[in-house]
Structure formats: C-alpha cells, structure tokens
Amino acid sequence: MTLLPTTTVGSFPKPDYLVRARTLHARNQMSRDELAELERKATREVIALQEKLGLDILVDGEMYRGDMTAFFAEQLEGMGTSGLVRSYGNRYYRKPIVIGEIRRPRPMTVEWYKFAQGLTKKPVKGMLTGPYTMTDWSFNEHYPSRKDTIMAFAEVIREEAEDLQRAGAQYIQIDEPALSTRPDELPIAIEAMHRVTDGLTVKTISHMCYGDFPSIYPGLLQLPVDQLDLEAANNDYALLDLIKTHPFTKEIALGVLDSHDHRIESKDEVAAGIRRALTVLKPEQVTVDPDCGLKTRTWEEAEGKLAVLMAAVREVREELARPKTKVS
C-alpha cells in the first residue's frame, strides 16, 4: 500500500436535486422509489468524484442518510422517534427513543455498501454508528441503565458488521463521536466496542470529533479498533501535543481539513500539518483525511478541499520517498 493513504470520514454534500427530492418525499410528494433512484444517482457521482480526485479508500457518501443515529434507529425494532428537540438556534431534530428490546430485523447498510462497491475497484468502507453514540443520542424508556442500552446496541451493530464483512467490506468504520462526553464511561464504551469488533477480520476504524480528547487519552487507545480517525486541523493539531505525552499505539486517520469551515485550505498548510504529524507518528501509521464528514460543505467546497488534501499528500509522499536527509 502507498504511504499516507487518503480517505474521507463518511458523508458528502447532497447535490441540490437530492435535497429537493428529500423535501418532496417528506411531504409525500415523491415516492420512495423515485427518491431511491436519485440517491443512487448521487452515490454514483460521489464515487466518481473520489476516483477523479484519486482517493485511496472510498465511502458511499451517505446520500440516503439524514442523521447518523436516526438512519439506524428507523430500521431497528424497539425504537421510536420523539417530537422535535432543539440542537441549536433554530435547528431541531427528532431524537430516537429506545422503547423496547432492540432488534435488527434485517441488514441496514449492506445493500448500499454493495451498490457503492459495485461502482469501483477501490475499497469502499462500511459505515456504522457505534453503540455508545447510539445510546447517548437517543432517549431511553426501556433499559434500566445506560450500560444495558449500550450493550443492546452493540449486539445489533455486531450483526451488521458481520454482514458487511460477509458482503466483502475490507474496512468497517464504527463512529463514536459521543465517546468523550462522559470520560467515566469510557470502559463501558470499550467493552461495547469489543462486542462489535472482536473476531472481525476486516480493518476496523472509529471516528470521533468535537471531543475533549485530553480527558480520555491515553485510555482511548484501549478501544478495540485498528485505526482511530481524529480531527486535527480545526484545533491547530493540538492532538499532536497529546501524542507527545503518550505514544499513539494504533493507526491514525488524521483530519487535516476543517470540515466546518467554508475556506479552502492551501496546499502548503495541509502539507505542513502532515509534516508536523510525522514528527510524532510513523508514516506507516498515518492515513490522511478531513476532520469530519463533509455533508455541511457545498459540493464545490468539498471537491476543492479534497483536491488540496491530495496535492499535499503527494508532496509529502515524494519527500518521504527521497533520501533520508530530506525528511525532517
């Protein structure tokens, strides 16, 4: 494998026609089939964009998902949906509610994985939301404790991961953005991730963001996944100082683009960030990606940012290939 493989965190911006179609579908003015056809069209475009840019490990772009917890909650038994709850300002969402035993009647992501993988020879990641985050971002009216809820989610996510592996996925990403919100619960999150990943033969990844990493580092390294996908660009690579305090013992997917900023980074700043990271990480450990999903960017911004990422990675790869003296 090339050094410094490149990937993305999961979501891509939805094209305007898909945003409009989702609104129409929500108002019962467009059928499920018509919407699905547009979701497939958008997925083809996302795969084509990633191939054009030259990314190494692809994603399906999540054209068919709204929210990363609701997408799964809607397909699981034992789950309902609340009324509107505010997240910030004038933005509201319907928070999932655990109302009974959580069961998975059928695979939730496998068809989309197969569809996306069928469009490319490059590996496409299977994308799941982790048990800790599913719990933290749902109300619970059924299980007696948070731990019971977390372990119940772990069970169904495990089933889904096995199905993805069976379908041929080489990478499965289990996102846990909520992980750092209650540092005292890290052991439960780790136990749940064991239930999800133990015995899987695929490469496992977990993405987290907007977290208080100092509060869970180095304990976080006990999370049983091969690779941790972490943000660095939006906090000026503060993560690297943390890694200096305790060596990073896993692979890392290093976020070098601020996913929530309209500005397109320069090649020089992204390359400088990667070089900084390589002062505390071995090149073999590092995959390069944006800080977070790109769904809040415009299509043009996402493409522009990723093109810069690719250019910066190529520059650093060339430096690494040169005789030793050139690498700082």
Add this chain to the structure above:
Amino acid sequence: MLRTTLVGSYPRVSDRSLPVNLRQMLHQHDRGEIKDIELEHAYQATIARVVKEQEEAGIDLLTDGQIRWDDLLTPLTRQLEGAHAGGLLRWFDNNVYYRHPVIEGPLRWRGPATVADYRVAAAAATRPVKAVLPGPITYASLAEDRFYRDFDRLALAVAGALHEEAQALAAAGAPWIQIDEPALGGRPAAVQLARTCLQTITKGVKTKFALATYFRPIDGIYPALRTFPVDALQIDVMDRPDQLDLVLQNPPPGDIVLGCVDARNTRLEERDRLARLLERAAEKLGADRLWASPNAGLEFLPHATAQHKMARLAEAVAAVNGKPAELEAR
C-alpha cells in the same frame, strides 16, 4: 406547603400546531419576509404561552422559558463589552451546542440582558416569575480567555457584570434570581471562588437568590455549597439519587429545590414514586422550604413530553400537600 418550579428553559416549538409558529417565523425573518417587530411579537406571544402552560400545569414559581436564548451564555455575552460569542461547542454531555464566549478585553456590562423578557413573562403571569442567569464559574470555565489569562480574575469580572444584571432584575421586580452553575461540580477547586463570586453578585441586591447545580455530581462540594450566601439550593436527585441522602443528612439552612424529574429523558416518572420521594424529604426538611422541579431545563425534551412531565411533577406535589393520608394508605 411544598412548591414547584422549573429550572429555566422550555420548548419553544411544538409538534402540535400552535397559534404562533416561532420556528417558521425565524426562518421567514432570516429570509427578510417578516419585519423585526413581527418577530418580536412572536417572541412575546411565545413567552406568554410558556408562562400560561406552566400556570395551567400547576407550577408555582415560573420562568420565561429562555425563549429568546440560543444557549445559557450568549445572552450575557452579547451585553458584555470585551466579550463576543465564538464557535459552537457541545453543551456538557448533551447532543446540544452553545457558543463559547471569547474574552478579548476587560469585561464591562453594557446593559440588561434578561430584564426585557422577565418583564414580558411577569406581565403575562399571575404567579411569580424567577429570572435565571449563568453562573460565573460556568461562564469562565466555558470561555476562551484571551485577555485575563487567569481563571479567578475572569470569574470575578463576570460576577461583577452579573451583579449589575441582578440589580436591574431586582429593580424590575424579580422576586427570585437563579444562578446556574452546571460546571461547578466538575471544578471542586473553584468552590471558594464560587462563594466569593456569589457574594459579589448578591451584595446589596434586594431579592432572593437560588443556586442551581445540574449535570455534574456535587457530592464532593456539597458541604461548602450548603453554606453559600443564597436563599435556595437546587440539587439533582433524579440522575443522582445519592445526592438526596446528602441533603437529608445535612440540610442547608435555606430553601431546597429537589430536581426530581428527568429533564433529559422522555420516560415519564411515576406519580406515586415521585410523591413518596417528596414526602420523605418533606418530613425530614419541612415542606415549607422544599421545592420540587425537573433536574434541568425542559428544552431537552419535545414539547408534549415537557408538558406531561411538568403536570406529573405538579400532581405529585399536590398529592403530598393535599392528601398525605391517601398516600400512606398505598
């Protein structure tokens, strides 16, 4: 008599159709389709609705619902010279965000942040309305301090501004001012500083003060908290039942507000269980200085659930106040 109150925030929008759809009007205002004055009327009508719903549910001490607030800190930040609202961060362990204050210069209070909405709520209410302010320890903990570069100095500067805000609220007639310190439990080393700040805020202000704690455990700082210069102390006994024992074993001298309904989960509390808990507390502490409330602001819940929970709280309190014999018989 045991009484009821809310912690502060209340759902602004609903899945039910309401006379004023604030969410839609905010969108229309963003697009320039309605005027400032129309939005202002929508805010005021929503505050009046929130006040009315609390009264109908049987809440004794009301809040304005923090209808205009995007988060606990930003209304104050807007009125502070030397501070501005920065980027979004996660609000404690909730899937909810707030704008963190960025401190760029000496803080100076420019004028009231909360008085106008207090007046709107008080005018719409037939019962007393409590004003709510962010505590200086919480504000300083969550701020990005580029100026003082010293936690104590920042917290004291915030307390100075809050003192002026409190004076303005008291002058407007607010019978209670609640200071919210969700961060305090996580900063036990700041507990003496918190006391000093409260002395600054309350000094010479002629109204009652409450200190609200939530989200974080306060067992480690409880002995200090109970001697704070406030008239009421709010403690979460829902998420953290062991904190009820702390209070019962060593009660504070003033009023006690028990956060006994879960403001962060949709599961509805059982009335009788709630009533038994409150009765036990009332026996030990005396009902006249005891209050029952949710354990945090109700805006974490959908509107219908918030209403159910509020009604459940009031029913349990009515049962304790009115029918002790019937409860004992159960």
